[in-house]
Amino acid sequence: MHLAVYLPLAVPLLAAVLARLLADRMPPRTATWLLTFTALALAAASSAVLGLLAIAAAVRIPLVAAVADLSLRALSHQDPASVPLGLAAGVLLAAAGAAAVRAAWRRTTALVAAHRQASWLPGAEQVVVVSDDAADAYTAPGWPGRIVVTTGMMDALSEAERQVLLAHERAHASARHYLFTAAARLASAANPLLRPLAAAVGYSVERWADEEAAACTGDRSLVARAVAAAALAAAAAPPRQAAPAGALGAVAAPVGMRRAGAVPRRVAALLQPPPRLRLLLLVTAVALVAISGLSALEAARNLHGLIEFAQASALP
DSSP states (O other), rough: OOOOGGHHHHHHHHHHHHHHHHHHHHHHHHHHHHHHHHHHHHHHHHHHHHHHHHHHHHHHSSHHHHHTTOOHHHHHHHHHOOOOHHHHHHHHHHHHHHHHHHHHHHHHHHHHHHHHHHHHHHSSSEEEOOOSOOOOOEEEESTOOOEEEEEHHHSSOOOHHHHHHHHHHHHHHTTTHHHHHHHHHHHHHHOOGGHHHHHHHHHHHHHHHHHHHHHHSSSSSHHHHHHHHHHHHHHHOOOOOTSOOOOGSSSSTTTTSSTTTTHHHHHHTTTOOOOOOOOHHHHHHHHHHHHHHHHHHHHHHHHHHHHHHHHHHHOO
16 A cells, blocks of 8 residues: 555644644634534544555455455565555554544543533522532533523623623533533543644634623623633632533633643733734645545555456456
């Protein structure tokens, strides 16, 4: 098989470098969609080439070649690919599949648990305030999702900042942000090289909600203060167990939002004009996905041609 088959395994390294630029410099809504699609596409392409390498190795096993009526001599002559490399690819593919299934199960279980927990709360309103000294707020998954805010968080914010908090959480609910983070986590489970993209999706959905809150209130500096105040209140509060999501992305938010620097980056972004679409970054991301996908398709075409040639060579 040609060297192009290895490109989908290398492209995620470049995408990881690009991820932060997309999250910081693109409009958050566009960045979220682009990062999520890129993560899924690159995970699919890398898994596909691992499968192709495994198949290329499997058909060179004498028993498999005999059953499939393939000429081992033709296979070895036309495709000098290493059999041990193909076997390693098969092991990696199996591990990636198992990791993806495990991640999907865990994420689905967590989302269902969060939905049930929110549905059991009293009242039929979308916003529910629960008595708890810990400062927290989150949006539970569902159609529509319920917004849960603790009294500790409400007490920590001014009236204007509370409106920002609710606008932020409503943005999470209306855009179904949990679907983006779940998809990105699934992709990163299948290919650990994509973890920076999953982290970038977690950041960009928070920025998306920040921008929606800024548009709703018409005051970007107020939203910046609310983000900082919520983060400080959450950091000062005692830790809670099994918090489904964090207040304005500061507590237990998906994909590591406790990581140092996330909140200051969001505050800094809010103190500047809204980011504009950057065509160069957009084209670069699309090009990486296209290169990865086309390389996987070319590798599949080459393998198909190789098998047909080996079958023809095996004929008397």
